[in-house]
Amino acid sequence: MEGKPNYKTKQRTQLLDYMKTVPGQHITVNDVCDYLHRQGVSIGQTTVYRQMERMVDEGIVNKYLIDANSPACFEYVPESDHRTEGVCFHCKCEKCGKLIHMTCEALSGIREHLMEDHGFLLDPRRTVFYGVCEACRTA
């Protein structure tokens, strides 16, 4: 599966440990650096970028591109989700900018529909539903 070496460095371990404490949440590179620095742990942001890229390749972390000028979001994929191939969708509110992160049967059905009826293999990591959230709509 992989031919590259992969040292178990202190930084990788600390980064991965942190990601595991926030499964299913969207974390930016800055979030990681801020958190670890507050914990007194020293890690360079370049290292976080490189380790994140590696973990995405390994399939243990997902990368999301929400908006052009928002930083990339990373999310730890729990091993239980590995097996069920958990599909997570994102809704972005155009008013308040809030990102809603949802896992839903009906939405998973979209994938199947697109595949079966349109031959289109949907990539939920890149797909964002834009609209207006409930709070902004009722306001």
Add this chain to the structure above:
Amino acid sequence: MEGKPNYKTKQRTQLLDYMKTVPGQHITVNDVCDYLHRQGVSIGQTTVYRQMERMVDEGIVNKYLIDANSPACFEYVPESDHRTEGVCFHCKCEKCGKLIHMTCEALSGIREHLMEDHGFLLDPRRTVFYGVCEACRTA
């Protein structure tokens, strides 16, 4: 529908005229500037950015984010697509870049589901499904 003023400036007209000549194609801000400058037309890239944003708000242009460090792509939406009043969805192939327009009952059901079960008002003009089209998938 809109409260903002919208002057018919020379730059907006020329930008829009150009976009209309390349419907369904993805155009970057640089593409526009280069093309218009070759035509001897003077336009600042800041103006292109601002007019593009406005046209996206108006729903006559779609904005696509293909990759994190690629410039945003814009695409003119033909008026025939306008009239479908939000039941037209777009799928963008990450491999070949092809844009697929689809009008489909099952997809319209997504809107209702998101509204009823999640309180989220979907804006189909801004929402693009990313994935791999049938041709690229079987290749």
Add this chain to the structure above:
DNA sequence: TTGCGTGCAAAGGTTTTGCATGGCA
């Protein structure tokens, strides 16, 4: 010991912003 990982600084590129000027209504 070998060579991979790290981290600082700097570069690279896209997009936004400040502000004075010019043009549409």
Add this chain to the structure above:
DNA sequence: TGCCATGCAAAACCTTTGCACGCAA
């Protein structure tokens, strides 16, 4: 005439790259 749009320059921002050093194997 009154605003809005324009455009230049500069800023802001995220991400990548170069290179020397340190650490895992």
